[in-house]
Amino acid sequence: MTSKTFQALVVSETGDNTYLREIKERNLQDLPAGDVLVRVRYSSLNYKDVLSATGNKGVTKHYPHTPGIDAAGIVVESQNPDFKPGDEVIVTGYDLGMNTPGGFGQFIRVPAAWLVKRPDVLSLRESMIYGTAGFTAALSVYRLLDYGMKPERGKILVSGATGGVGSVAVSILAKEGFQVTAASGRPETRDYLAEIGAREIISAEEATDQSSRALLKEQWAGAVDTVGGPLLATTIKSVKYGGGVTCCGNVASPDLSLTVYPFILRGITLMGIDSQNCPMPTRVKVWQNLAGPWKLPHLERLVTETTLEGLNQQIELMLARRHQGRTIVRLPE
Numbered sequence: 158m159t160s161k162t163f164q165a166l167v168v169s170e171t172g173d174n175t176y177l178r179e180i181k182e183r184n185l186q187d188l189p190a191g192d193v194l195v196r197v198r199y200s201s202l203n204y205k206d207v208l209s210a211t212g213n214k215g216v217t218k219h220y221p222h223t224p225g226i227d228a229a230g231i232v233v234e235s236q237n238p239d240f241k242p243g244d245e246v247i248v249t250g251y252d253l254g255m256n257t258p259g260g261f262g263q264f265i266r267v268p269a270a271w272l273v274k275r276p277d278v279l280s281l282r283e284s285m286i287y288g289t290a291g292f293t294a295a296l297s298v299y300r301l302l303d304y305g306m307k308p309e310r311g312k313i314l315v316s317g318a319t320g321g322v323g324s325v326a327v328s329i330l331a332k333e334g335f336q337v338t339a340a341s342g343r344p345e346t347r348d349y350l351a352e353i354g355a356r357e358i359i360s361a362e363e364a365t366d367q368s369s370r371a372l373l374k375e376q377w378a379g380a381v382d383t384v385g386g387p388l389l390a391t392t393i394k395s396v397k398y399g400g401g402v403t404c405c406g407n408v409a410s411p412d413l414s415l416t417v418y419p420f421i422l423r424g425i426t427l428m429g430i431d432s433q434n435c436p437m438p439t440r441v442k443v444w445q446n447l448a449g450p451w452k453l454p455h456l457e458r459l460v461t462e463t464t465l466e467g468l469n470q471q472i473e474l475m476l477a478r479r480h481q482g483r484t485i486v487r488l489p490e
C-alpha cells in the first residue's frame with residue numbers, strides 16, 4: 158500500500174500571486190502522518206475550498222496543496238481501535254483541506270478524532286450533499302431551536318439563500334414548520350427557493366438597509382445569516398424583541414457595523430456558528446438530525462455532481478456568484 162499512487166487536484170503557486178490547478182498523481186507517502194487512511198469516495202465544494210484553491214493564505218499557508226474540507230469514504234488502514242478497514246466515515250472541517258491534503262484527492266490520512274462514522278440511513282454520497290455547508294446550516298438551526306425559537310414566533314430570514322449553507326438552512330427550517338423568508342441576490346432563482354421551502358423571497362437589496370439608523374422595524378423572529386456585512390447588520394436591527402440570529406459567513410464582508418441598541422433595547426442574541434472545530438458530541442447529534450428528522454426529501458434538487466476534472470468550472474461559478482445549492486465531487490474508484 159505504501160508505494161501506491163493516486164489522483165488529486167493540486168493547487169500550485171506560480172508566482173505573481175497566481176495559482177494553477179491541475180490533476181496530478183500523488184503518492185501515499187506524500188500524505189501526512191495520521192491514524193487513519195481513508196479512500197475518499199465523495200467530497201464536496203464549499204466556499205472555503207474556493208479560497209484555498211485561489212491562494213487565500215488565511216486558509217492555506219503552503220502550496221502545492223490539495224483542497225477539500227469534506228470527505229466521505231472507506232477506511233483502508235487504521236492504527237486506532239475505534240476504526241477498522243471497511244468502515245464508512247465522514248470528515249468535515251478540522252484542518253482537512255486547509256493545511257492537510259483534503260478531499261479533492263483519492264486518499265486522505267487524518268487523526269481518528271476527526272472521523273464520524275457514517276449514520277446508517279445516510280449514504281456516503283448523501284453525507285457529502287450536506288457536507289460542511291449542510292452541517293453548518295443544521296448547526297445553525299440546532300442553535301436556534303436550543304435558544305427556544307418556535308414557528309409561532311414569526312418569520313425566519315435566511316441570507317445567501319441559494320448558497321450551500323443557505324439552501325440547506327431554508328430546507329431544514331421549512332421542514333421544522335418555520336415560515337422562511339429567503340434573501341437572495343439572484344431573482345432568477347425564485348422557483349428553486351420556493352421549491353426547497355421558502356414562503357417568501359426578497360432581494361438582497363431589500364434586505365439591506367441604506368440608512369444608518371440604529372434600529373429598524375421589527376420583522377423577523379430570527380435569522381440564519383450566511384453573508385455577513387451590511388445585510389447581517391440590517392437583520393440584527395430588524396429582529397423582533399427577544400429574537401436570535403446565527404452568523405457563520407463573510408462572503409459579503411467580515412465587517413459588522415452596529416450599535417449595541419438591538420442587544421440592550423430588544424434583548425436579541427447573536428450566535429456565532431463554527432463548524433470546523435465543533436465539539437464531537439454536538440457534531441454527532443447534528444449528523445444524527447441530518448440523517449433522521451431533518452433528512453431532506455429533495456436532497457437531489459440541491460445537488461450538482463462533478464468529478465476532479467469538472468471541479469475547476471464549479472470553482473469559477475462559485476467565485477462568480479453563479480453557483481447554486483451543493484456541488485459534490487465523485488472521486489475515481
Ligand SMILES: NC(=O)c1ccc[n+]([C@@H]2O[C@H](COP(=O)([O-])OP(=O)(O)OC[C@H]3O[C@@H](n4cnc5c(N)ncnc54)[C@H](OP(=O)(O)O)[C@@H]3O)[C@@H](O)[C@H]2O)c1
Pocket residue numbers: 202203204205289290293316317318319320321322323340341342343361383384404405406407408409410430431432433475478480481482
Ligand atoms: N462558520 C462556519 O463554520 C462556516 C461553515 C461553512 C460555511 N461558512 C461560510 O458561510 C458562507 C457561505 O458558504 P457556502 O458554502 O454556502 O457558500 P456559497 O455556496 O458560495 O453560498 C454563498 C451565497 O451567498 C451569496 N453571496 C455570494 N457572494 C456574495 C456577496 N459578495 N455579497 C452578498 N452575498 C453573496 C450568494 O447567495 P444569493 O445569490 O442567494 O444571495 C451565494 O450563493 C461563506 O462565507 C463560508 O465561508 C462558514
